[in-house]
Amino acid sequence: MPSSPFSPPPLLVFDLDGTLVDSLDDLTAVLNRLPARAGLPALDADIVRPMVGDGVGALVARAMTHDGRVATPTDVTDYLAIYGAATAVRTRPFEGIPDMLEACARRGWRLAVCTNKPHAAARTLLESLGLRAYFAAIGGGDSFTSRKPAPGHLVATIAAAEGALGRAVMIGDHHNDIAAAAAAHVPSIFASWGYGTAAMGAAADAVATRVADLPEHAARLLGA
Numbered sequence: 418m419p420s421s422p423f424s425p426p427p428l429l430v431f432d433l434d435g436t437l438v439d440s441l442d443d444l445t446a447v448l449n450r451l452p453a454r455a456g457l458p459a460l461d462a463d464i465v466r467p468m469v470g471d472g473v474g475a476l477v478a479r480a481m482t483h484d485g486r487v488a489t490p491t492d493v494t495d496y497l498a499i500y501g502a503a504t505a506v507r508t509r510p511f512e513g514i515p516d517m518l519e520a521c522a523r524r525g526w527r528l529a530v531c532t533n534k535p536h537a538a539a540r541t542l543l544e545s546l547g548l549r550a551y552f553a554a555i556g557g558g559d560s561f562t563s564r565k566p567a568p569g570h571l572v573a574t575i576a577a578a579e580g581a582l583g584r585a586v587m588i589g590d591h592h593n594d595i596a597a598a599a600a601a602h603v604p605s606i607f608a609s610w611g612y613g614t615a616a617m618g619a620a621a622d623a624v625a626t627r628v629a630d631l632p633e634h635a636a637r638l639l640g641a
């Protein structure tokens with residue numbers, strides 16, 4: 418449906434880690450470089466995967482708890498400093514993501530990112546991958562007063578992108594994405610190629626098994 422001055426264009430809101438980009442190797446590498454983990458066995462990506470999705474504080478805390486340690490605020494500061502300079506060492510978009518974003522943009526759909534990753538790191542990563550220009554807004558984990566699964570994070574991201582709640586779809590790989598969307602009364606699509614478990618997608622309005630299928634699912638949910 419073409420947009421008009423009376424109806425904002427459809428808005429696709431994407432989660433970042435595990436949905437648009439495969440960042441697991443970089444997140445794992447940064448955790449392993451934390452001064453507080455010196456002398457501890459290196460974490461494997463398979464161990465880190467289920468730790469991702471609740472923001473930096475939870476990620477660092479889980480990485481320390483895994484070895485019977487307790488994270489301190491300094492560990493989070495260290496993580497942010499190391500990660501800020503290493504967001505795109507090995508992180509790349511999942512296969513098909515750039516083409517899918519281009520296809521959605523050509524359709525006249527607006528795009529945004531709603532991630533629990535801190536805003537600065539999310540912006541740096543998207544710039545490094547040449548994807549920043551696709552997005553009308555980036556709602557980071559520290560951009561607003563709440564973050565996923567709180568619906569306010571999604572609602573504020575939609576507002577920042579000048580979208581409308583009734584014309585938006587949330588796409589994510591984690592329970593947090595689906596829960597935030599449900600609480601905001603926004604339809605959701607579970608990205609099954611990400612870091613979440615299949616059970617996390619059970620409450621989604623659609624499950625996409627391939628990146629290329631996202632536009633079709635979104636069009637159906639938007640009635641576009």
Ligand SMILES: O=C(O)COP(=O)(O)O
Nearest residue numbers: 433434470471472532533
């Ligand atoms: O930083 C995280 O916990 C993951 O961020 P995400 O919301 O983009 O999956």
Ligand SMILES: [Mg+2]
Nearest residue numbers: 432434435590
């Ligand atoms: Mg995610």
